[in-house]
Amino acid sequence: MKYEEDKEIKTGICKQATDEAFLHKGGFHGDDVADLRYHGGPDRAVCVYPFEHYAHWEKEFGKPLPQANFGENVTVTNMLEKDVHLGDIFRIGEAVIQITQSRIPCSTITKRTNNPSLLKRMIQTGFTGYLCRVLEEGIVRQDSRITLLDPHPKQVAVLYSNEIYFRGQKNVEGMRKVLAVEELATELKETLESRLSKLVHL
Template sequence: MHLTSINRGDAERLGNRKSKTGIFKRPIDEGVVITQTGIPHDAVCNKKHHGGPDQALYLYGEADYDFWRRELGRALPPGTFGENLTISELRSDILAIGDLLQIGAVTLQVSAPRIPCSTFAERMAEPMWVQRFRAAERPGVYCRVLQGGPIAVGDEVSVVPYSGERVSIVQMFRDFYQKSLDDATLRRYLALPIAIRSRSDYEAQLAQRPTG
């Protein structure tokens, strides 16, 4: 498994929206130095839902891209889905929360699945895109940066499985759409190194439950 593209975006307008978005990522030729907040000079406009140390980088795999190329019948160059790193054999259905990805000296930790939003749908301009993306269960992964450093296209990528309980990224993706998760499931997630946005949501759900 290797790094096939490094993608970075500027703040741009999408359609008639007043606010700008950083979803338009384009491959860059040179290597970059990964930091705790991701790729330097990569635009993150909606900081309520995107970016931050726990979701510093979004990764998508060529295997999942190949599925969408067949499904949509069109070219999808690296960066189309707004990912920072495109990786040759990365598969959403195999990775789990807490898994480590090693790229040279850089260590990333899987923290969350990508949840499709209206910005993503408008960028793709495909009918029922959010529903189709959900049904396909190929969300890609967000990662936090445990160890930064230089990376370049062609670098080998290896996976170190999480040493604790394994919960697949696809399972977390499915559970996002459940109206309510039971206490045991919420505590199960809270014991994992999930992203802060999910952690805050699950903690709030537990806090609202009766304790008697």
Template sequence: MSARLVSVNVVHELIRGPTRWTAIDKRPVDGAVEVGELGLAGDRQCDTRYHGGPDKALYAYAAEDAEWWASELDRDIPPGLFGENLTTRGLDITGALIGEQWTIGGILVEVRSPRTPCGNLSGRMEIKRFHHRFAETGRVGAYLKVLQPGRVCAGDRIEIVHRPDGARTIGDAARRS
């Protein structure tokens, strides 16, 4: 089975997190979405000290990891619940190498870093200190840099086009943070 984009998720509404406003409420959208060097058209980040920018233009999360969490928490984890822009299937994001490059539909991206979850994730999940538990698993997803802008759409094929030698995985980098 080839890797695919399950959904493209943009901010639905800004919500008040435990300490500040957040754009974590991402939900799937229909059709193709333009992707520029700073992310998806129609998306937003609130606290740009920690979110967004060229090295964190997109946040990708694997449906398989969301399913693992659904089992762990005994609840539904729909696409976008963790605040991801791209929900994937058939792509091991936890095992992705920092510096790895993927084509997704009409774009080229590079894996830059693991997500460092904050208290807004705990607030979104309504589970005290969940962001610590999330980080400890290494199943945190990856921030992506856009190397070639274009368009993406649910159903687009994802292909790994470069894997650097000797790089750490997202999971290892997350657990050492």
């Protein structure tokens, strides 16, 4: 992907619409990840972004956004960060997925959109989208419905976890609440545990 005048990076953020794709434990067949340090893997196999946010950003920044602007694999409706929870399990087409963490947006979004304010605003609003692991593999079609199979009993909203991650670095109770979700992505769990250990040993 080229950005600014003559700079170029290797990225998997630019997605193309498809009628159907097989979803396996590592993600959608044919969908590559350029930087495995920060993207992909079993805990982050699927990136989901709420469609409603597109209208918000288009109004705020005054220009239309292309499909899959945020590099998401699946664009959804009625599944905002405030309404879904870490550990929630959904059926999507033939597959079953589970929310593992909020999406931690990176600078590639800024490069793709040529909008230096977007990354900051995503963090401020918590409109980041979220990541999922695949519990059952299967085909997902463009018109597949997403159905909540098993709501997580802890009811820790993705939006709340965003608040703790980005602005609650000293919120011991908040970090413990997020960490109480055993299904949390391993890397995020380790980050929060590290922050927490430094605080409780002060």
